Amino acid sequence: MPIPGHIDPVPVPRAPTMREDGRTDLIGLSKEQLRETLAAAGMDARQAKLRAKQIWHWIYNRGATDFAAMTDIAKAQHPWLTERFVIGRPDVVEAQVSTDGTRKWLLRSPDGQDYEMVFIPDADRGTLCVSSQVGCTLNCRFCHTGTMRLVRNLTAGEIVGQVMLARDSLGEWPSQPEGRMLTNIVMMGMGEPLYNFDAVRDALKLVMDGDGLALSKRRITLSTSGVVPMMARAGAEIGVNLAVSLHAVTKDVRDEIVPLNRKYGIEELLQACADYPGANNARRITFEYVMLKDKNDSDAEAHELVRLLRQYKLPAKVNLIPFNPWPGAPYETSTPERVRRFSEIVFEGGISAPVRTPRGRDIDAACGQLKTAAEKKSRAELDRLAAEKQAALG
Numbered sequence: 001m002p003i004p005g006h007i008d009p010v011p012v013p014r015a016p017t018m019r020e021d022g023r024t025d026l027i028g029l030s031k032e033q034l035r036e037t038l039a040a041a042g043m044d045a046r047q048a049k050l051r052a053k054q055i056w057h058w059i060y061n062r063g064a065t066d067f068a069a070m071t072d073i074a075k076a077q078h079p080w081l082t083e084r085f086v087i088g089r090p091d092v093v094e095a096q097v098s099t100d101g102t103r104k105w106l107l108r109s110p111d112g113q114d115y116e117m118v119f120i121p122d123a124d125r126g127t128l129c130v131s132s133q134v135g136c137t138l139n140c141r142f143c144h145t146g147t148m149r150l151v152r153n154l155t156a157g158e159i160v161g162q163v164m165l166a167r168d169s170l171g172e173w174p175s176q177p178e179g180r181m182l183t184n185i186v187m188m189g190m191g192e193p194l195y196n197f198d199a200v201r202d203a204l205k206l207v208m209d210g211d212g213l214a215l216s217k218r219r220i221t222l223s224t225s226g227v228v229p230m231m232a233r234a235g236a237e238i239g240v241n242l243a244v245s246l247h248a249v250t251k252d253v254r255d256e257i258v259p260l261n262r263k264y265g266i267e268e269l270l271q272a273c274a275d276y277p278g279a280n281n282a283r284r285i286t287f288e289y290v291m292l293k294d295k296n297d298s299d300a301e302a303h304e305l306v307r308l309l310r311q312y313k314l315p316a317k318v319n320l321i322p323f324n325p326w327p328g329a330p331y332e333t334s335t336p337e338r339v340r341r342f343s344e345i346v347f348e349g350g351i352s353a354p355v356r357t358p359r360g361r362d363i364d365a366a367c368g369q370l371k372t373a374a375e376k377k378s379r380a381e382l383d384r385l386a387a388e389k390q391a392a393l394g
Contacts, residue, residue, distance in 0.1 A: 028157025060212030133191025
């Protein structure tokens with residue numbers, strides 16, 4: 001069934017990224033791809049295997065961005081590597097810090113595409129919210145990112161590059177499990193991760209590799225709006241925690257606010273959750289539920305949410321998210337009293353339902369607010385020009 005405004009996923013090349021200067025970016029390559037890339041550039045097979053292992057360690061364990069820093073590789077070989085390869089990072093267009101300590105970066109790819117990532121520090125953890133696409137195809141009505149057009153998927157290198165850049169900014173090299181500020185990753189930034197499956201999978205494998213970034217899969221959460229056919233594959237091939245953007249318990253309301261529901265309905269989605277590999281009481285599925293005033297926040301809807309989760313015997317936790325407003329948004333935030341009562345009903349039903357504290361609202365870094373400054377400015381510029389044209393016509 002076609003979805004209004006829906007665009008099919010854009011395929012992403014898994015080959016190394018070639019830059020305008022002719023050099024190949026090594027970020028995002030698996031160990032085997034790195035070895036093959038060195039060999040294809042003219043290095044003999046035996047040396048390529050050794051150098052790949054060394055370079056991998058320097059990139060993902062030490063955070064090196066310059067071959068000259070790789071002290072166990074002969075200095076005579078540094079110019080050969082520098083001439084052909086680069087260890088890239090996204091360009092930072094703008095970095096902002098919220099009054100609550102949340103950090104947001106506007107990033108730019110070599111082909112001039114902008115996307116955002118957010119770091120949320122807490123007393124016992126630090127969570128990096130990572131983007132998977134430039135823009136989004138799903139058009140969820142409460143989400144500011146959903147008002148953007150989908151430009152393209154991010155590559156595996158651009159996805160893992162966000163983690164690398166955050167580590168740079170936080171001074172967390174060499175990579176080690178103890179004392180990290182960046183302890184968790186959520187694939188909840190711009191885009192639908194399961195519409196960019198291969199690149200997301202390959203990037204997260206780099207993040208989870210014990211010889212590199214070494215972040216446990218239990219500390220990584222992938223959020224989907226409900227791309228049902230890809231959910232089992234995500235569980236089998238990636239194996240990280242699952243979060244589902246549910247946001248409604250009736251077909252009419254979810255059809256409106258999450259248009260993907262017209263293709264994959266609530267019952268089909270919940271069955272896919274029940275079948276998700278590895279889900280159990282120790283690794284519960286998180287259901288995200290944005291609280292919209294007089295739209296999805298009634299007592300009856302809270303009771304129906306409990307009934308549905310019980311019906312499918314889901315090991316579940318519900319994150320209640322007060323709506324984060326943005327200019328032109330068609331909804332209002334539920335009152336604190338209404339959110340509290342909704343939470344109480346779900347808790348009384350035996351399901352955890354904490355209310356998420358909004359973070360980074362003052363820099364548009366809160367849930368549902370991500371939209372690149374370039375997009376905002378371009379639309380503002382178009383509005384200004386249109387107003388000037390109208391004034392000129394009198």
